[in-house]
Amino acid sequence: MPLNHVERQEFLAQPHIGALSVNAGPGRGPLTVPIWYQYEPGGELWFVTGAESQKIRALREAGRCTMLVQRAEPTVRYVSVEGAILRIGEMTEDEHREMAARYLPADQVDGYLKVAEAFGAMVTVRVRPEHWLSADLGGGENY
Numbered sequence: 001m002p003l004n005h006v007e008r009q010e011f012l013a014q015p016h017i018g019a020l021s022v023n024a025g026p027g028r029g030p031l032t033v034p035i036w037y038q039y040e041p042g043g044e045l046w047f048v049t050g051a052e053s054q055k056i057r058a059l060r061e062a063g064r065c066t067m068l069v070q071r072a073e074p075t076v077r078y079v080s081v082e083g084a085i086l087r088i089g090e091m092t093e094d095e096h097r098e099m100a101a102r103y104l105p106a107d108q109v110d111g112y113l114k115v116a117e118a119f120g121a122m123v124t125v126r127v128r129p130e131h132w133l134s135a136d137l138g139g140g141e142n143y
Contacts, residue, residue, distance in 0.1 A: 023062040044128060048123065048125070051121035100112050
């Protein structure tokens, strides 16, 4: 059963690992990679990636991407959102800290950020959600 507008936005706002997909070019399937992301209902979806990564090159060329998030328990549920890339900019320290704090226990954030200094230049990609797909496939008793 599809999720309603509020349910899908609330689900996307939870800290799932996203599967980012973007057109990888002629003769190739989409580039699909796991990624941390951030979203607040009604706002922009955003994530960070390397400033010289294959992902950023594909994102710049395509101008659009799709993010899929899912869970398997207590029911199989997913949300997929596709939209235009609004802007790509240099990642700030505050954005990096916010993203790390979303996914890591508080006592591990500073250590992660220290290690992440070796990752090189990073950028923030902001996406306007335009097209949504979602479902909650129910519990095991429905299979």
